[in-house]
Structure formats: structure tokens, C-alpha cells
Amino acid sequence: NAGVTQTPKFQVLKTGQSMTLQCAQDMNHNSMYWYRQDPGMGLRLIYYSASEGTTDKGEVPNGYNVSRLNKREFSLRLESAAPSQTSVYFCASTGLQGEFFGPGTRLTVL
Amino acid sequence: DAKTTQPNSMESNEEEPVHLPCNHSTISGTDYIHWYRQLPSQGPEYVIHGLTSNVNNRMASLAIAEDRKSSTLILHRATLRDAAVYYCILRAPYNQGGKLIFGQGTELSVKP
Numbered sequence: 001n002a003g004v005t006q007t008p009k010f011q012v013l014k015t016g017q018s019m020t021l022q023c024a025q026d027m028n029h030n031s032m033y034w035y036r037q038d039p040g041m042g043l044r045l046i047y048y049s050a051s052e053g054t055t056d057k058g059e060v061p062n063g064y065n066v067s068r069l070n071k072r073e074f075s076l077r078l079e080s081a082a083p084s085q086t087s088v089y090f091c092a093s094t095g096l097q098g099e100f101f102g103p104g105t106r107l108t109v110l
Numbered sequence: 111d112a113k114t115t116q117p118n119s120m121e122s123n124e125e126e127p128v129h130l131p132c133n134h135s136t137i138s139g140t141d142y143i144h145w146y147r148q149l150p151s152q153g154p155e156y157v158i159h160g161l162t163s164n165v166n167n168r169m170a171s172l173a174i175a176e177d178r179k180s181s182t183l184i185l186h187r188a189t190l191r192d193a194a195v196y197y198c199i200l201r202a203p204y205n206q207g208g209k210l211i212f213g214q215g216t217e218l219s220v221k222p
Contacts, residue, residue: 033209033210035212041214042195042197042212042213042214042215043154043210043212044212045209045210045211048209058209059211090153090154092153092154092210097156098144098146098156098159099146099154099156099210100156101153101154101155102153103152103153104152104153
């Protein structure tokens, strides 16, 4: 059981570039989430997917899109990166004991 | 989503008990009280959750006030590895679309 995995671990982008953050879980969980965490702050919910085929906006969805490709995978896309999107991004999935978080992707936008 | 209030920081000595308080005066009847912690440079980690009764697990205990407007996370013997930011979060049941909304949390430091 790998739990929740995220790729890449680190990424540097230039303003205006696009990229997709990948997330996968092998725990057969229905719900998956994307969060961002800025320095010294708590996590903020970007988007979530309650089940395969559904996605909904969280607290800070602007500038992002998501795809729930199948039950295992939930990707986050930045179409045109901005310096304000410099952050650490965490993916999570929900089980009976709560949410399981991935190790995070540290993204810097120059 | 109902809000929680926690102290910004707390300090403890190693091998002593730690009581981390959380106020949630606007909690609704179906909200669960969740605690997560985040070690430096890691993702959050589930600690414990409860609804009305006190809860114990191998990591910690959760004491919930009778009126549910406050709760306390208890680490029975703090270790250096317990130094982390602890988040108290209210969450509606999963089948009602409950989501975790993180606040600022309490940064716990543990002195040897």
C-alpha cells in the first residue's frame, strides 16, 4: 500500500507556463482533495471530488482546473501559472479514519 | 463551516502531558471534531476524531465538553517527535459532503 502519491515533488515554472500535478491513491477511497499551503499558513481547499466523475470547487479554485480521471487518480492543472500560485500542494483522499495526505508538491512560479 | 479557535503556540517539556485546547462555540449537532497534526515539511496526519464521547487511541485522547463547544487534545507523554502544528477542525459527516477546513492551528514545541 503506497497510500497517496504525488508527482512531481518539486517544480519551478515561469509565469504563464502550464503544468499538471498528478495524484493517485491505492486505498479505494471515493473522495479526493487538492489543497495548497502557503508559508506559515494552514491548508486551503482548492477542489475536491466526492466520487469518480464529480468535482466541486473549494475555498480557492481560481486559476486551477481538476480532472478525476478514475477512482484512483485526481489531477490538478494550472493553465497559466502566476507567482501567487507559488505554494506547496497537497493531495488527499478520505477513508473511515479521516483523510490521508500525500507528501506534497513544492511549486515555485517565477 | 463552523470555525474553531486555538492558541497560536504552546510549549511542553518532554515526557510531560500536553493539553491542547480548542473552542468551537458554533458547532452544529452533526459536526465531528477532528484533530490533525503536521510535522515540519510533511503533509498533515490524522490524529483522532470524535462526536460526543471522549475518545482514546494509540496516539492521543480527545476530551469533548458536555455542551460540545470546546474540546482538548491530550498527548499523554510528549516526545520530541510530537513537535508539530496541531489543527482542530469541525467536519460534517462524509455522506453530507463534509470537508476539512483548516485554520491556523497550534504550533507545539517540545523541550528536552
